[in-house]
Amino acid sequence: MTLQSILGNFALILFVLMIVTGIVWVLDVFHLSKGRRAAADRALADYDARTAKLTADGIQVDTNTTARRAQIEADLLRQPTWVEYSGSFFPVIALVFVLRSFLFEPFKIPSSSMVPTLLVGDLILVNKFTYGIRLPIVNQKIIQINDPQRGDVMVFKYPMDMSQDYIKRVVGVPGDKITYENKRLTVNGKPVTYGALDDYLDDESLVYKKQFTEGLTGVEHRILNDERAGTLNLSDVRDFPHKDACTYSYEGFTCVVPAGNYFMMGDNRDNSADSRYWGFVPDKNIVGKAVAVWMNLSNPRRIGGIQ
Known part of the structure; x- marks a missing residue:
């Protein structure tokens, strides 16, 4: 199969994109997200420990600890850009691929x-x-x-x-x-x-x-x-x-x-x-x-x- 025929085969391009974004999506759901969750839990535990120690030593700490904890958690749970885009595009690409492959396909x-x-x-x-x-x-x-x-x-x-x-x-x-x-x-x-x-x-x-x-x-x-x-x-x-x-x-x-x-x-x-x-x-x-x-x-x- 030549490069020209590959580029002209939109179904093949969609299939490759669906597989790549699908792998990233599955990887994130079953592995990467758990790693981010564990990292966030460790960071929150460290923050709570530091806050408790400072308070015990009589040192004034941030009064809005709830907001600070939420910010730490949000920053560490945030998906990398490449993962976020893959997760967003995967269901759309999969739906288009199924529709074009098995139901209706547009032509000009x-x-x-x-x-x-x-x-x-x-x-x-x-x-x-x-x-x-x-x-x-x-x-x-x-x-x-x-x-x-x-x-x-x-x-x-x-x-x-x-x-x-x-x-x-x-x-x-x-x-x-x-x-x-x-x-x-x-x-x-x-x-x-x-x-x-x-x-x-x-x-x-x-x-x-x-x-x-x-x-x-x-x-x-x-x-x-x-x-x-x-x-x-x-x-x-x-x-x-x-x-x-x-x-x-x-x-x-x-x-x-x-x-x-x-x-x-x-x-x-x-x-x-x-x-x-x-x-x-x-x-x-x-x-x-x-x-x-x-x-x-x-x-x-x-x-x-x-x-």
Whole structure:
């Protein structure tokens, strides 16, 4: 694992911080605090002995011995700064780690490959448990719950670089035969239904694109097609595992999705590097299901569920 991948793995950073602060917290609770308590007790006993001796010798002592004793005790029981900060941060870090690892994780949309469903700058929530409980960092599934379904918007580790998180729509599940010709999908021999919508103005290119609804096995969502682009750019197709399950031509392709894998496509069909070009997504790469946009700083109206 490279330094860049480590720095890019926020879960790993959180885990290390949780372990370090947790060790300090446990050490303080079961050892350091007892040492401070013993030191305070010794100091108070010495103070009481000195006060009693001075009083017996007729020497006037501090009249406010209670306040002085409280000050001595407070000074000796005070945690060192490094212990105090560790104890304060540990429960917060642990809570964030558990929430991000097993419940919901926030992501920011960095590209336009999922326009018009998701826009650049959308801050989304990803459900981490709907597809099963996975061990954090290693992403090993330990409890099976649900399988991804066609039409789901899913976050996953990019097969060509596991340090990167990608988001696309599930188009094919294991065993599906996916055909894409003339910018239209066919799943298991059944053409997907499409409905024309008003043209969509792409904010990045300032070009109008054809917009359609796509009915993918009951999940209706919007997609974009760029009339200036061809169906498929064969020069961009890379070698990938199970590539022999696909046949390519200038008009499109046909792929049979292998067991334990998924076929992913962006809704911005002519501006998306996806399974058409770099292959299938193994189950082990799944991060979770995108369920909601919780904020977009430039467009607060974007808040809502993801279809």
